[in-house]
Amino acid sequence: MTDRENDIVVAGEYALGLLEGEERQAAENRLASEPAFAADVGAWTRDLAPLLAAGNAQPSETVWDRIESRLAANDDTPASSRDARLGRWRAAAGAASAIAASLALVLLSRGPAPAPQTAPAPQAQPAPTMVASLEDEERGSAVAISVEDRGRGLVVVPVRLLTQTRSAELWVIPSDGTPRSLGVIDNAAPSRVDIAPRHREHLRAGATLAISLEPAGGSPTGSPTGPIAASGKINLL
Amino acid sequence: MPPGGSAALAEGLRRVAGGERAALAEVYRATSTKLFGVCLRILPDRGDAEDALQETYLNVWRNAGRFDEARGSAIAWLVAVARNRSIDRLRGRKRIANEPLALADDVPEPSEGADLVAERTQENDRLRTCLDTVGRLEAAMIQAAFFEGSTYSELAERAATPLGTVKSRVRRALLKLRECLQP
Numbered sequence: 001m002t003d004r005e006n007d008i009v010v011a012g013e014y015a016l017g018l019l020e021g022e023e024r025q026a027a028e029n030r031l032a033s034e035p036a037f038a039a040d041v042g043a044w045t046r047d048l049a050p051l052l053a054a055g056n057a058q059p060s061e062t063v064w065d066r067i068e069s070r071l072a073a074n075d076d077t078p079a080s081s082r083d084a085r086l087g088r089w090r091a092a093a094g095a096a097s098a099i100a101a102s103l104a105l106v107l108l109s110r111g112p113a114p115a116p117q118t119a120p121a122p123q124a125q126p127a128p129t130m131v132a133s134l135e136d137e138e139r140g141s142a143v144a145i146s147v148e149d150r151g152r153g154l155v156v157v158p159v160r161l162l163t164q165t166r167s168a169e170l171w172v173i174p175s176d177g178t179p180r181s182l183g184v185i186d187n188a189a190p191s192r193v194d195i196a197p198r199h200r201e202h203l204r205a206g207a208t209l210a211i212s213l214e215p216a217g218g219s220p221t222g223s224p225t226g227p228i229a230a231s232g233k234i235n236l237l
Numbered sequence: 238m239p240p241g242g243s244a245a246l247a248e249g250l251r252r253v254a255g256g257e258r259a260a261l262a263e264v265y266r267a268t269s270t271k272l273f274g275v276c277l278r279i280l281p282d283r284g285d286a287e288d289a290l291q292e293t294y295l296n297v298w299r300n301a302g303r304f305d306e307a308r309g310s311a312i313a314w315l316v317a318v319a320r321n322r323s324i325d326r327l328r329g330r331k332r333i334a335n336e337p338l339a340l341a342d343d344v345p346e347p348s349e350g351a352d353l354v355a356e357r358t359q360e361n362d363r364l365r366t367c368l369d370t371v372g373r374l375e376a377a378m379i380q381a382a383f384f385e386g387s388t389y390s391e392l393a394e395r396a397a398t399p400l401g402t403v404k405s406r407v408r409r410a411l412l413k414l415r416e417c418l419q420p
Contacts, residue, residue, distance in 0.1 A: 005412055012411040015317075016382040017324070018389045035307075042308030047418050049316045050361040051383055056270035057277050063287050064265055067294045071258060175255025206256025233256070 011040030015048065071205070129237040132209045134230035141230035145209060151200035154182070154193045161187040161229060166213040171224060172199060173208040184218045185211070205236045242267070246311035247304075254302035261298055268312065269294075272319040279323035279384055289323040296322060324386035338377045338395045367417035375410035378403065 001009070013019050014027040030037040130147040142159040154170075161168055168187040171179040180199050185191060195203065210231035212224040219225050246267060252260030272293055276286035296318055304314045368376045374396065381387040381395065389407070393400040 001408075001412070008415050009408045009411045012415065013389075013408070016379065017321075017386055018382050018392070018407065020388045020390060038305070038308055042305075042313075045317045046309045046313040047364065048383060049313045050364045051380070052275045052278055052316055052320060053361050055274045057273045058270055059273040059287050059290055063269070063291055064262070066291050067265070067298075068258075068262075070291075070295055071261070071298055175252055175257040175260070177255065204258075206258070208256075 007037060008040055011037060012044045015041050015044035130205060130234050131237060132232045132234045134209055134211060134232040136230045139229060143211060143230050147203050147234065151203040152195055154195065155190065156185050156193055157190045158187050163187050163213055165216065166226060167216050167218050168211050168229060169214045169218045171210045171212065172202045173210060174202040179224055181219065181222065203234065205234050207234050209234060243310055243312065247306050250301045250304045250311050253298060261294065264297065265294055268315055272315060275316055275319040276323045279320065279327055285326055289326045292322040293319045328386050338381055367414050370417055371410035371413050375406055378407050379410060
């Protein structure tokens with residue numbers, strides 16, 4: 001068997017799931033690092049797929065409901081580290097809620113006399129709780145953000161966000177990949193950021209939030225120009 | 238699939254990779270009956286097959302970024318995901334298939350007629366023809382790997398044949414199959 005033939009055969013063995021242990025690991029490493037090998041595996045996958053063209057069948061309608069109810073973050077990290085991160089998100093959300101609560105108290109105590117009591121508005125469906133933990137391990141940045149009022153505002157808690165002379169600008173990057181500026185944030189103290197109506201729909205689970213370091217006052221171009229200080233995805237709790 | 242469906246599906250997967258739920262719903266609408274057919278082919282029990290289908294789309298949601306159009310079509314990638322999730326479930330359910338290999342003369346037809354509307358395509362016919370050329374035992378082994386997730390060591394046990402012999406026979410068969418499938 002020539003080397004080329006051997007490659008084709010190993011790709012087939014891998015596509016069929018025949019390999020175990022070290023051989024399987026070696027094939028996985030090649031899949032990740034050798035485009036030609038990946039193409040061979042792809043060819044086997046394509047050519048064997050007709051075996052499964054057994055026909056179509058209608059699943060029950062509840063299947064999609066079950067899928068939809070389990071869509072959280074679009075996070076492809078392994079389950080173990082995902083669980084660890086979930087713990088941090090929850091911690092971050094706890095911190096953010098505490099900050100939000102204290103902010104609310106401050107605003108209430110400073111504000112004008114409360115309007116005459118009215119009956120509380122009927123409660124709509126509670127909004128899903130969404131949080132993001134923006135991090136950058138190299139820089140040691142950590143910023144907790146919680147989405148408030150269905151995207152009308154964000155509570156931003158810069159746990160650690162070092163900038164010297166530059167402004168920290170917050171961006172949301174939805175699925176189209178284009179960053180939208182949410183404004184310059186305070187890098188030293190918790191703050192609330194109001195969100196323009198046109199950006200509210202982008203604040204959903206799976207979207208990325210990122211902070212870039214920009215000239216004082218924010219990016220002059222409307223797109224990020226400086227380095228990314230921290231980033232993370234919005235997640236449903 | 239409608240004309241242009243393949244490109245539309247690839248675009249759908251790109252949007253899923255970007256975290257767009259609506260795109261996942263579109264991909265589901267376009268492919269769930271086909272992928273459910275795949276799940277049912279491996280898991281005849283509807284409940285099991287629906288669980289595998291659910292896992293399939295959750296996996297697509299998490300891993301759509303790994304789909305690479307240069308390496309194959311979107312539908313082949315989706316079918317492979319559905320097969321892998323179904324085999325995971327099969328192995329979790331039945332432990333590991335260990336009954337002696339059946340030496341079928343032909344690729345077995347799907348056993349459940351109720352839900353599955355047989356679909357014979359040109360590719361399907363060619364693959365069956367090519368499998369016929371590699372030898373009965375070899376074809377049975379390839380199918381056991383494909384449909385039941387059997388590994389080399391499990392095939393050796395099921396065929397009561399030394400591991401080295403199984404490997405060299407399957408490897409020769411794969412090479413033959415590739416030559417036959419080459420356009």
